[in-house]
Amino acid sequence: GPKVLQIPSHQIIDMGQMVTLNCDPVSNHLYFYWYKQILGQQMEFLVNFYNGKVMEKSKLFKDQFSVERPDGSYFTLKIQPTALEDSAVYFCASSSLTGGRDTQYFGPGTRLLVL
Amino acid sequence: SQWGEENLQALSIQEGEDVTMNCSYKTYTTVVQWYRQKSGKGPAQLILIRSNEREKRSGRLRATLDTSSQSSSLSITGTLATDTAVYFCATNMGYKLTFGTGTSLLVDP
Numbered sequence: 001g002p003k004v005l006q007i008p009s010h011q012i013i014d015m016g017q018m019v020t021l022n023c024d025p026v027s028n029h030l031y032f033y034w035y036k037q038i039l040g041q042q043m044e045f046l047v048n049f050y051n052g053k054v055m056e057k058s059k060l061f062k063d064q065f066s067v068e069r070p071d072g073s074y075f076t077l078k079i080q081p082t083a084l085e086d087s088a089v090y091f092c093a094s095s096s097l098t099g100g101r102d103t104q105y106f107g108p109g110t111r112l113l114v115l
Numbered sequence: 116s117q118w119g120e121e122n123l124q125a126l127s128i129q130e131g132e133d134v135t136m137n138c139s140y141k142t143y144t145t146v147v148q149w150y151r152q153k154s155g156k157g158p159a160q161l162i163l164i165r166s167n168e169r170e171k172r173s174g175r176l177r178a179t180l181d182t183s184s185q186s187s188s189l190s191i192t193g194t195l196a197t198d199t200a201v202y203f204c205a206t207n208m209g210y211k212l213t214f215g216t217g218t219s220l221l222v223d224p
Binding site: 035048058091107 | 157158203209210211214
């Protein structure tokens with residue numbers, strides 16, 4: 001089936017540093033998402049991105065977070081500066097229709113550890 | 116929270132047994148989706164059931180939706196060890212999926 005790729009699979013950084021998480025969504029998809037999952041807890045929505053804009057974001061999407069997809073390349077999540085509580089697995093997803101009415105395809109996640 | 120507390124549970128069964136997982140939701144939705152997440156992987160959709168459907172089947176999977184009680188279930192018949200995973204239900208709210216806390220299913224071979 002359609003695959004979403006995420007790079008890197010793991011990232012360890014010091015608190016206060018910047019990190020960029022990369023997502024290669026399904027090629028014909030138009031909607032992109034980031035979710036955050038802390039170990040053992042439920043997946044939580046961060047942000048939805050469409051046509052170069054943030055369509056919706058949650059309270060977890062702090063001011064230190066930003067997303068972009070320059071020129072149809074990777075869809076990225078940047079955190080600057082990072083904080084200890086940013087340690088989690090970040091999942092990228094993409095879909096071809098609005099919201100959850102169509103299937104969202106998830107990547108394998110990037111495991112971020114902030115020291 | 117979108118989800119009732121009964122959504123959080125862990126189940127351990129033997130291969131070949133049938134299992135049913137339940138979830139309830141608090142706010143209106145037109146779609147309930149069931150996802151499976153295996154260890155170290157991202158979630159993968161199993162079934163999408165709409166508010167005008169009471170039941171939907173896919174292979175060994177069967178999902179039900181009761182909009183009057185705002186609850187959904189996922190049944191797996193003839194479980195396999197490879198069904199070991201965390202199963203989430205999710206509703207659509209605007210542009211996002213809201214996931215429940217999930218059911219951790221362990222199927223012993």
